[in-house]
Amino acid sequence: MRVAELSMAVVMAIFSLYLMWKSTELPIGWIPAEGPGGGAFPFWLSLGMLLCCLWMIGRWVTRTSPPSRSTEPFMTPQTLKLFLLVAGSLAAMIGLIHIIGVYGAVPLFLIFYIRFLGRHSWAIAGSLAVSTPIAAFLFFEIALKKTLPKGYTEPLFYPLYDFFY
Amino acid sequence: MEVLGLLINGFVIAFEPLNLALIVAGVVVGLFIGAMPGLGSVNGVAILLPMTFLVPPTSAVIFLAAIYYGAMYGGAISSIMLGIPGASTAVATTFDGRPLALKGQADKALVAAAAASFVGGSISVVLFTLFALPLAGVALAFGPPETFALMVLAFATFIGLGGDDIPKTLFSILIGLVFSTVGLDIISGEPRLIFGGLTGFYHGINFLVLAIGIYGIGEMLWTIEISQGEVLMSKATVSFRRILSNLRDLKGNIKTMIMGSFLGYFVGILPAAGATPGSLMAYGVAKTMSKNPETYGKGNIDGVVAPEAANNAASTGSMLPMLTLGIPGSPTTAILLGGMVIWGLEPGPLVFTDHPDFVWGLIASLYAANLFALLINIGFIPAFIWVLKMPFTILAPIIFVLCVVGGYVPTQSMHDVWLMLIFGVVGYFMRKLDYPMAPMVLAIVLGPLAEPAMRQSLIGSQGDVMIFFERPISGTIMVIALFLIVLPLIKNMRKRRKRNAANGPN
Structure with missing residues (x-):
């Protein structure tokens, strides 16, 4: 400390x-x-x-x-490990958004966090990884009309744009 | 009578179907956010502000105010059930709420907290309605020196009453102000503090980036760290009959409720003080006034009632200076104020004349939110207890995603998202070292208002700093501010003298 x-x-x-x-x-x-x-x-x-x-x-x-x-350590080894995992995966997600976009990076992050850090079942991790991006798409892109970054996955969304606009 | 007409008009706006739905939604969201350990109204409002661009400003502020309100009710739930304050505003509620829960009277404490919150909210909303117009009238006479003096007062309150380490508080204020100057200089139009020549800095550092970074990402990192250990959940049996009998038992606590409400309201009005000191002070006063203070901390129902009435009253109180003077009374209102700027409303007394629908719709919505929060809170106690059992490892990643997306949406630039991550991580480290974070967020919101006020005043006086002291209103405010700044130094000296006196004879 x-x-x-x-x-x-x-x-x-x-x-x-x-x-x-x-x-x-x-x-x-x-x-x-x-x-x-x-x-x-x-x-x-x-x-x-x-x-x-x-x-x-x-x-x-x-x-x-x-x-x-204070003589307490600033971070115990356990805290440090947890911090590096969480902050690291967060940084990795933001980095990946540049390449594979929000809709690629967010599910990966959620699966990593919920399945591997949280040790929950694949069913929970999978369902959240699918439903969160869909909810985000409907809310931000359709309702708010604010496009989220898609990186190289942009062409995959053309049919969706055609459908909604 | 003018007030009554305006208020009725406000109710018409608040009861529009969209707004009413937003009040209910906001209260529910706020209750859940408040109930989650570590997350309070600031976090909820900061993370959800980007979501409000969909609706008109009046509806947006009504939604956020309802979250603010709901979170004040919700904070008590985890304080009582887990012994972990749901928000810093509910710290005082743990002192007696937790012992009551351990004695098997969790439901009694929860009902008392809800009822006290309702009384606090009701009293403060009425006071708010009465004070708003006169104060706005006074504020209309303010020029740049008065505005600047008020900002100094807001920062001085942090130093004098914040109770945190002084150099760290001061540092936090200053760094927030410096961050607010990044971008284009408002007077000369030249680029300023463009770090590393990155183009992303030309549009300045959006206060939301800092707020979400600190209150979203930083707070989550902090909560993940402290929630590593297992938490003990109290048992509570809830039935309609028990709720009614608990409510009847509260008759003896009405005096404490009223005391807490008034105290909380006036502490809430003070710039930068907010609900946390308000609730702690109410707890202290209730204890000193009590006939048997020794029962406090062991499960005295008054010890739950006083802080809960005060924190709700303070949350309303802190909106008064935000609306009338353009100075936020708490970190949460600082973010609401930043929101007003984004929505295109100039904060300050002119809002009352230029956008009466906005102001009175908001005030009327507080009445409605208060009632809904009480009903939803009591009705949904079992649901909140279920939420508290939800593993943090599911909640945390979803909140992180919300932060990242919420940080991107206002400016649609990835630069801001990276900046937010940096603020979050550095903020987390600083928090571990006792740096207070609220002054920084307040400063980045007030900076763009303070700097032009100061520069205009100085241009008017041709560089004479005395302009801030010569005008009667700004002079008085400045003197109070200076007093608050030296207050901790005096306290320190006294403490040292006492210690010396105690050590002397030995």
Whole structure:
């Protein structure tokens, strides 16, 4: 927990510096007759972020904040494994959407999660993997008229478009 | 009398078949979301906001407000049955609700929670109706300095009353504000903070991306982590006769209900305070006022009644500043406010004159939602208990899919979906380290309103910061805000002095 607390503060301090540098792409000073420049607001706020990070680091050194005193591990091996599986499969699903679209990626994700992570029966996993995309299609594409990304599977939907529109 | 006419008009709108159906649907969805451990009104409203583009703004806000309302009722269910707060707003309900359930009086606690929620909701809705117009009238006189001062007050409340680590709260506010400046600079029109030159940043960071990332993905990751262990479910027997006799038993608790309602309502109005501190405070006051405070925490029915009346009252209260001033009173209303902007309504006092149907339809729908929530809640207690038994490994992936699709729909860009995942994961880590997340979401919603207000004020005063202090209203607000910011420092110093005094003689 102690290491995590310090790492987060340091990473965020670096991020604040980056934001400050990035803000200076626009004028951060006073422009006569125009008021503060476009970069001023984010610049001073990022400076504030940096100061907060330094404050947190200070509290880490003096051990005044609860996480900097805690001896518990930030993540137990079991939690870490679970986190990597869940976040990893989520990232994989989003990545796959680019290639095989929502209607390919979502069923795969649901089957992986429900069948292999949740250890439920194939019947539950299969029925949800089929019904969720259908519900999503009817709701978003037909009712809301918002097309969801389909990647390379787009041609497969032409007959459906013809049918509904 | 003007109010009465407007309210009747509002009822006509709220009882349109579509809106009435949405109220009932919203209450049911809200009850289920609230009943699920870890998910509260914020999560429900954040994840479901993209679904409301189908209907007109008035119906959309009615639906979301009904979810908000239902979730306040539902939060008590898992607090009592599982001992896990269904939402942060129901934390105080576990203190006495859980012991009651363990004593085999779960149904008594559930009925008491529902009845208290109804009383809290009813009282606060009436107060809301009475206060809305006068407050909006005052707000009409506000210029940019007053608007900016109010925003400062909203953030100061987090620092002064939030009770979280101060540098972390401040950091959370600032990073939210910086994220809100990404995109095109509103005054000069130049691109700003385009990270890595990615074109996806030109349209700015949509607040929904941050909200769904944090309250959808981040919260789910968090819940998955804490729900690894087995949870003990209490048994409850529910029958119509028992419900009636339980209701009759509640006569002695009416005083606590009324106290909780008023307290919750006024805490709810405070910008950024919301229902969680409201319910905790009500619990504390009920305990101090009680003749036998030692029974609290061991299953005193007043300990369920006070926080439940307060959290419902606060949820209504927090909508008052959202509608009249354009400043949200809670994280959930921050998201509703962001929704109003998406629907094309300018938040602030002008909504009352420009879109009376929207405002009064919403207010009237609160009356209706309150009644439906009570009936559905009591009628469906067995169903909610069944939902609580549903394995999280089925629920979680479906919610994840909803988040991903919901994050894509508003802007239809995959860039936002990736950003949402990053926010979710980083938000989850930050939450583990006690960074409060609500201020960040509030800041990204208020940022686009705060920055122009500040810049316009400064242009008007030619760079003199004193403009925020010289005008009477903004000056008063600023002084209160500054007081709230230094409040924790004073508290800290006192604590240290006390500790020193205690250590001194030894």
